[in-house]
Amino acid sequence: MFEQLVNWIFVAVGGYLALGLGFAVVFVLRGVRELDPTARERASVGFRLAILPASTVFWPLLLRRWLSGQHEPPEECSPHRCAACSASCEQKDVV
Amino acid sequence: MIGPKRTMHRRMWWGAAFTFPAILILAWMGREEGPGYSGETLPAAAAMKASPDETWMFLEGAMSGALFLTDGGPVLELQRIRPLKKPDVLVYLDHGEKSLLLGEVGTQPHRRFAVPGTVDLGGATVRLYSLAHYETLDTHTLNEETP
Amino acid sequence: MSHGYQFVGWNRQKKLYDLTLLGAVLSYLLLFIVGSIVLHPDAVIDMIILRALGTCAFVLLHVILAIGPLARLDRRWLPLLYNRRHMGVTMFTLALLHGLLSLLTYHGFGDTHPLVSLFTSNTRYDSLSQFPFQPLGFFALILLFLMAATSHDFWLATLTPPIWKTLHMGVYVAYGLLLGHVGFGFLQTETHPALFGLLAAGCLTLLALHLAAAGKETKLDTQDGFQQDGEGYLKLCEVLEIPNNRGRMFFVGGDRIAVFRYDGRVSAISNACQHQNGPLGEGRVIDGLVTCPWHGFQYDPATGASPPPFTEKVPTFNLKVLNGSVWVHPNPNPPGTYVNPGLVEEPGHA
Structure with a gap:
């Protein structure tokens, strides 16, 4: 029973990664330039190979961003940046 | 590192400060209690019987094997009498069509392995397998009447 | 970068x-x-x-x-x-x-x-x-x-x-x-x-x-008790306590800021480098640019922006120098906002 369960878990993970690999190949060839402006400037072959493994794992995140048409990496959320952002948003509302 | 991450880092340190030493203590307890069984399931007084239920020799007298049927379950004990030429040996218990890996015998002279209580020992075979040559070195088949 | x-x-x-x-x-x-x-x-x-x-x-x-x-x-x-x-x-x-x-x-x-x-x-x-x-x-x-x-x-x-x-x-x-x-x-x-x-x-x-x-x-991170004026500015330190072309860090506005003294001026930016959040306050000012000690990312201290063609930016803080003391407002400006640097008052001058 336990052996069957472990088997199924590995099959599921294997399926997820197989889908991911298929996506990752397409992503490193085309998608990465659309999502990141630095990659648009230049994306060497070594770089594309280097990001392939993690693209295989994080493919749902990358697919969502690609489909939503994002062309820039997201802004990081730190206390100062968030405070500055909310202050400028309030100012815009006032104006 | 930004402030919230530093706070998380410090909380993780507190977690690690208790968890890591606990892992070390548990590992030490495993060594102290002897390889093969855990203290909490086999109280020391009842852990080993005075005499084994079955004994035999392996590898032309280089190693002895003994089976103890204890309150906590069966325990297989292997004792090295002479140095082994191929010290990295795996110990399997073949029962029915299944083969259970009990552990390995390295350079220590004495090892004990707890056998799961669900295993049918009658007619089971203890097998020593060499990692160097990918071959079975020796086997011993337990008595058919072993419970 | x-x-x-x-x-x-x-x-x-x-x-x-x-x-x-x-x-x-x-x-x-x-x-x-x-x-x-x-x-x-x-x-x-x-x-x-x-x-x-x-x-x-x-x-x-x-x-x-x-x-x-x-x-x-x-x-x-x-x-x-x-x-x-x-x-x-x-x-x-x-x-x-x-x-x-x-x-x-x-x-x-x-x-x-x-x-x-x-x-x-x-x-x-x-x-x-x-x-x-x-x-x-x-x-x-x-x-x-x-x-x-x-x-x-x-x-x-x-x-x-x-x-x-x-x-x-x-x-x-x-x-x-x-x-x-x-x-x-x-x-x-x-x-x-x-x-x-x-x-x-x-x-x-x-x-x-x-x-x-x-x-x-x-x-x-447990610094507290900065003197505050009527406009909300906090008195952080004396200007001359900051080494020339170097920074000092303070915990303000929920995280650390870095105050730099360079070329007779003083500026304050967020301490976290945009690259890997390295401590900018531990870096130096080289050729007028704050340089992160971890990987060398650089920022103009007055704007918090990297020099072109690089695009990294960090938030800046309004600052003034009064009677040789550095006063900083705790509310950050959006990354890349220009802030007039405070002027270091040289000893012997009005």
Whole structure:
């Protein structure tokens, strides 16, 4: 029973990664330039190979961003940046 | 590192400060209690019987094997009498069509392995397998009447 | 801070770092293998290589985990921090080879799939001495893989530094798993107390280093009681307390800021570099630009923006210099906002 369960878990993970690999190949060839402006400037072959493994794992995140048409990496959320952002948003509302 | 991450880092340190030493203590307890069984399931007084239920020799007298049927379950004990030429040996218990890996015998002279209580020992075979040559070195088949 | 992405942005320092690392790893492996053959002539070469790879990876992990707090305690360790990710990828590679060889050796010759056998061959979770230590190593390897695979700057930008940093804090979870892997595995077979002592010493040394670094850093984060004026500005320090072309850090507005003195002027920016949130306040002002001590990213202190063509920006803070004191408003401006620098009043002038 336990052996069957472990088997199924590995099959599921294997399926997820197989889908991911298929996506990752397409992503490193085309998608990465659309999502990141630095990659648009230049994306060497070594770089594309280097990001392939993690693209295989994080493919749902990358697919969502690609489909939503994002062309820039997201802004990081730190206390100062968030405070500055909310202050400028309030100012815009006032104006 | 930004402030919230530093706070998380410090909380993780507190977690690690208790968890890591606990892992070390548990590992030490495993060594102290002897390889093969855990203290909490086999109280020391009842852990080993005075005499084994079955004994035999392996590898032309280089190693002895003994089976103890204890309150906590069966325990297989292997004792090295002479140095082994191929010290990295795996110990399997073949029962029915299944083969259970009990552990390995390295350079220590004495090892004990707890056998799961669900295993049918009658007619089971203890097998020593060499990692160097990918071959079975020796086997011993337990008595058919072993419970 | 670069034009485009490449596999590795090689420079002289990185090449030297990596050559030293490679030399150290190969020397360790060679010494271990030769030493094992000499001390245990009957030992199997597979096991020797397995143990060489595993111990080398584990020792390297201790070095990696020590670099962070050491760099906090003494700036002379900073050069090791510069290329630490290469050390991490090297460590993962050694661990992967160890894992693959182990899987093949112990689980590769049966009729069960090796990965399934890894989890099902030993289910003695009720035992300490026979605890299934191999799955612990497996999960540690997964974490190390995730960190190695996301070590490129592309992932820093894609995941953002705070999330990337959270993922990479998984190294501590991996370390705990590996403590169990070694403690319940190798040290149950090889029972010499010195080996256990080594493991305990490594672990306790890391805990002590982290505690010492935290003690030093916490002082900065618990600063309080700055004098405040009617407009909300906080008096942080005297101008001359800031060394020329250097910065000082203060905890303001929910996080650290860095105040720099340069060319007769004073400016305040957020302390966290946009690259990996390195401490800008510990950097220098070189050619008029604040330079991060970790990887050299640069920012104009008056605008918080990197010089073109680079696009990194950090928030800036309104600042004034009154009677030789630095006053800063705690509300940050959006990243890249120009703020008039305060002027340093030279002694003897009005």
